[in-house]
Amino acid sequence: MATAAPSAAAAALAQRQKRLELRELLNAKYIYIDRTWDVVFWVTAIFIVAGAADITRLLFAGDWDFWTDWKDPQWWPVVTAFATIIIPSALQWIQWVAWRFPTGATYTCVCLFLASWIGRYFQWHIAEGYPINFVWPISTVPAAIILDWILMRTRSFVLTSLFGGAVWAVMVWAFNYIPLAPFLQPAQFMHHVLTVADVQGIVYIRSQTPEYLRHIERGALRSFLGETQYVSLLFGGTLAMVGYWVGQLIGRYLAVWPIGRYIKTY
Amino acid sequence: MDSRTAGVAQGAPTDWLDGWKTLFWGCAALLICNVFLWVWDYNFAFTAGLNSASRDFTLHYRTLFWGELLTVGIFAGVWYGWLVRTGRALAGETISSREEVRRIVVLWGIIGATSLSLYIEASFWPNWDGAWHQTMVRDTALTPTHIPMFYFFFPLSVVLALGAYLYGRFRIPAVYGADKGFPWSFFLLIAAAVLEFVQVAFNEWGHSLWLSEEFFSVPFHWPFVAYGWLAGGMFAVWGETILRLYGIEKEARGAAEVPTQTAAAGGR
Numbered sequence: 001m002a003t004a005a006p007s008a009a010a011a012a013l014a015q016r017q018k019r020l021e022l023r024e025l026l027n028a029k030y031i032y033i034d035r036t037w038d039v040v041f042w043v044t045a046i047f048i049v050a051g052a053a054d055i056t057r058l059l060f061a062g063d064w065d066f067w068t069d070w071k072d073p074q075w076w077p078v079v080t081a082f083a084t085i086i087i088p089s090a091l092q093w094i095q096w097v098a099w100r101f102p103t104g105a106t107y108t109c110v111c112l113f114l115a116s117w118i119g120r121y122f123q124w125h126i127a128e129g130y131p132i133n134f135v136w137p138i139s140t141v142p143a144a145i146i147l148d149w150i151l152m153r154t155r156s157f158v159l160t161s162l163f164g165g166a167v168w169a170v171m172v173w174a175f176n177y178i179p180l181a182p183f184l185q186p187a188q189f190m191h192h193v194l195t196v197a198d199v200q201g202i203v204y205i206r207s208q209t210p211e212y213l214r215h216i217e218r219g220a221l222r223s224f225l226g227e228t229q230y231v232s233l234l235f236g237g238t239l240a241m242v243g244y245w246v247g248q249l250i251g252r253y254l255a256v257w258p259i260g261r262y263i264k265t266y
Numbered sequence: 267m268d269s270r271t272a273g274v275a276q277g278a279p280t281d282w283l284d285g286w287k288t289l290f291w292g293c294a295a296l297l298i299c300n301v302f303l304w305v306w307d308y309n310f311a312f313t314a315g316l317n318s319a320s321r322d323f324t325l326h327y328r329t330l331f332w333g334e335l336l337t338v339g340i341f342a343g344v345w346y347g348w349l350v351r352t353g354r355a356l357a358g359e360t361i362s363s364r365e366e367v368r369r370i371v372v373l374w375g376i377i378g379a380t381s382l383s384l385y386i387e388a389s390f391w392p393n394w395d396g397a398w399h400q401t402m403v404r405d406t407a408l409t410p411t412h413i414p415m416f417y418f419f420f421p422l423s424v425v426l427a428l429g430a431y432l433y434g435r436f437r438i439p440a441v442y443g444a445d446k447g448f449p450w451s452f453f454l455l456i457a458a459a460v461l462e463f464v465q466v467a468f469n470e471w472g473h474s475l476w477l478s479e480e481f482f483s484v485p486f487h488w489p490f491v492a493y494g495w496l497a498g499g500m501f502a503v504w505g506e507t508i509l510r511l512y513g514i515e516k517e518a519r520g521a522a523e524v525p526t527q528t529a530a531a532g533g534r
Contacts, residue, residue, distance in 0.1 A: 031518050032367040036280040044378035048500055051388035058392050059491045062482040119393030128397040208480040209400045254498030259505040262447035
């Protein structure tokens with residue numbers, strides 16, 4: 001007891017000292033450092049973050065994100081969960097290490113949301129002529145807010161990957177099921193009962209893609225009937241945990257580790 | 267001291283209309299190019315871009331292809347020549363804190379333009395490329411969506427990333443001087459841009475060999491993603507120049523008087 005009290009007092013003193021140093025740093029009158037640096041950094045980083053997040057989603061899970069009829073219960077929750085968590089995880093590391101901001105995933109997903117809508121509107125809708133309600137992109141912003149909240153509460157990247165990865169898969173699916181649900185209503189088309197999304201897929205010609213039924217309905221997972229969705233979400237959550245650590249490797253070793261390091265020339 | 271240098275000396279290096287003009291002009295030029303190419307494709311992709319054996323295709327797209335490569339090549343030659351020639355003249359000169367800060371501002375301007383170029387090549391055009399190839403028959407590597415994306419913005423990102431390094435190499439020696447070695451940050455950023463460009467060859471080879479059906483998430487597209495991740499090195503460029511800014515602040519406070527800026531050092 002006698003030794004515990006002084007050490008606690010020393011720790012409190014050190015903490016107070018650290019707070020004072022940070023306050024001094026914050027209130028210091030700088031000659032060259034001003035708010036323009038912050039503005040330029042946060043705005044210009046939007047482009048590279050949006051580009052990295054979008055290319056990762058486009059080329060890992062793009063087909064399942066482009067069309068309403070590809071947003072199926074079997075593959076969509078699995079590939080999308082993995083592809084969309086990678087760059088948010090990298091930015092979580094960067095922003096947490098640099099500023100202690102638990103905002104990296106939200107920042108990334110807002111950037112991705114803007115880039116996705118620019119791409120879908122100008123390229124898929126205006127240039128190619130597909131109706132926007134056939135080619136709308138998903139939003140990962142709500143799931144990202146939860147992922148950042150988990151990091152803020154746990155202050156642990158391991159726990160964020162374990163809980164956050166699982167939650168990510170469920171939340172990405174759940175929040176995007178709301179806009180998707182109207183397209184899953186039954187419709188009678190040429191004497192067959194299909195979904196509205198199926199009808200869109202048949203009416204709007206995609207002459208270079210594999211036909212819908214052969215690709216999407218392949219596999220024995222259909223034998224699980226109504227459980228298919230939950231099995232996919234569970235597996236999607238597992239893959240999202242893996243994707244989270246892929247993102248951590250990008251943030252730690254490709255973005256932060258190289259700072260001030262050089263390849264020596266002899 | 268010319269009028270441009272005098273202007274720099276009067277205002278703060280981070281004035282929006284002065285210090286950051288490299289960023290604004292760079293981004294404006296990129297956006298103008300992008301709007302031009304988008305409008306070009308919007309007007310001619312469906313009317314002249316479907317049959318690569320046609321005269322219309324040659325007129326509208328092969329000429330555009332060569333025009334883009336020539337433009338990027340000439341821009342790179344002129345810019346790099348200027349950077350190296352003037353950079354060598356600056357070697358060994360003492361630079362003031364203000365001037366070094368101004369140069370970091372310019373570097374951030376080039377990096378910001380590179381960031382925009384990478385977004386255009388990694389998100390804006392791939393969206394149209396996906397829509398195009400899932401709808402239209404591919405009969406050439408020079409499809410209307412490839413020409414702006416692969417043969418303009420891909421090489422342009424390489425040129426901008428390498429140009430940013432050359433700028434730092436000669437003008438910000440405290441961070442990127444030759445004596446320090448080659449920075450990992452720029453190694454990764456330049457590698458991302460270069461590998462994305464060379465991946466085009468594998469991509470076209472793959473399309474000619476394996477698939478007639480267009481999956482956008484096909485495995486031979488994945489290297490585009492992995493190479494793109496290397497662009498994380500851009501954050502390291504921002505990080506190490508921020509650290510240098512704090513160093514300059516510290517030095518400037520410690521020094522009784524900031525070294526006088528030489529006329530030759532200003533405005534480059």
